[in-house]
Amino acid sequence: MIEAKQLRKTFNKGKVVAVDEVSFLAMDGQITGLLGPNGAGKTTTMRMLYTLLSPDSGSMRIDGIDPAAEPLKVKRALGVVPDSRGLYDRLTARENIRYYGKLQGLDEARIEERIEYFARVLDMGGFIDRKTDGFSQGQRVKVAIARALIHDPRTVLLDEPSNGLDVMTTRALRGFLNELKREGRCVVLSTHIMQEVAALCDRIVIIAKGRVAAQGTAQELIEQSGQANLEDAFVKLIGSDEGLLA
Numbered sequence: 001m002i003e004a005k006q007l008r009k010t011f012n013k014g015k016v017v018a019v020d021e022v023s024f025l026a027m028d029g030q031i032t033g034l035l036g037p038n039g040a041g042k043t044t045t046m047r048m049l050y051t052l053l054s055p056d057s058g059s060m061r062i063d064g065i066d067p068a069a070e071p072l073k074v075k076r077a078l079g080v081v082p083d084s085r086g087l088y089d090r091l092t093a094r095e096n097i098r099y100y101g102k103l104q105g106l107d108e109a110r111i112e113e114r115i116e117y118f119a120r121v122l123d124m125g126g127f128i129d130r131k132t133d134g135f136s137q138g139q140r141v142k143v144a145i146a147r148a149l150i151h152d153p154r155t156v157l158l159d160e161p162s163n164g165l166d167v168m169t170t171r172a173l174r175g176f177l178n179e180l181k182r183e184g185r186c187v188v189l190s191t192h193i194m195q196e197v198a199a200l201c202d203r204i205v206i207i208a209k210g211r212v213a214a215q216g217t218a219q220e221l222i223e224q225s226g227q228a229n230l231e232d233a234f235v236k237l238i239g240s241d242e243g244l245l246a
Contacts, residue, residue: 001025001061001064001186002026002049002060002061002062002155002186003025003060003061004022004045004049004058004060005058005060006021006022006023006058007019007021007022007045007048007055007057008021008022008055008056008057009041009044009048009053009056010056014056017210018041018210019041019044019048019055019210020210020211021058021211022041022058022207022212024205024212026186026187026188026203027186027202027203028154028184029181029184029185029186030186030187030202031177031180031181031187031189031201032187032189032203032204032205033188033190033196033203033204033205034046034189034190034205034207035197035204035234036206036207036213036238037192037208037238038192040209040210041207041209041210041211042159042160042191042192043160043190044210045190046082046083046157046159046188047082048060049062049067049078049157049188050078050082050157051067051074051075052082054068062077062155063154063155063186065077076104076151076153077153077154077155078153078155078157079149079151079156080156080157081141081144081156082144083163083190085140085141085144087132087135087143087144087147088132089131089132090131091131091132092129092130092132093124093127093129093135093146094115094129096143096147097114097115097146097147098111098112098115100150100151101115101150101151104151105151106151111150114146115146115150118146118150119146121176122142122145122176123142123172124139124142124143137163137169138164138165141161141162141165141169145173145176153185154185154186155185155186155188156185156186156188157188158177158189159190161173161191170196174196174200177200178200194230194231197218197230198230202217203216203217204216204217204218206234206237208237208238208239213237213239214237218230221233221234221237
């Protein structure tokens with residue numbers, strides 16, 4: 001479970017407010033979507049959650065752990081797929097995943113068991129032993145997911161994981177995320193793609209201009225906005241036609 005309370009982050013000596021008093025709760029066994037236009041503050045929020053950035057104010061709890069007090073413990077509790085996949089291009093997919101398994105302190109047998117599992121469920125058999133330089137976006141995302149989940153975390157953060165993916169890879173990704181949900185994990189998905197939220201998310205946190213504009217289930221947001229569908233609700237709740245999404 002993730003608890004975020006009044007998170008605030010500024011840049012350029014406080015002149016640029018990227019995240020302003022953002023609060024939300026993400027539960028186990030659910031997929032929580034952070035939905036908003038590009039530049040809304042979603043990625044900055046995610047980076048604070050996985051301790052890449054420190055908030056100027058506010059607090060967080062990841063599975064009951066305070067990241068400010070125990071950052072290493074939080075890193076071990078989380079699986080993170082960042083917006084930049086960050087693969088080591090000179091290593092094969094298997095070597096990328098294995099390296100992260102070693103960083104998480106797993107023994108060799110467990111690492112190999114997990115790699116074979118991901119090679120099967122993410123259909124990576126055709127490229128698991130190829131160097132990642134030249135991989136397609138879909139292949140890179142699959143490696144990033146396997147790497148992030150090698151240590152079997154209960155809480156998973158994904159920053160716009162479907163960017164650049166084709167239809168079939170997107171469908172496979174959605175199926176995998178639903179499986180994580182069925183396993184009782186807490187999944188937080190940052191996206192600007194309306195269909196992704198509608199297809200996957202149990203709860204939605206709409207972020208616009210660094211603030212939470214609204215949150216709830218899709219039906220609750222529709223009712224709150226007085227609109228007929230989620231897309232129109234989104235536009236009404238952020239108060240703008242800008243950033244309308246695919």
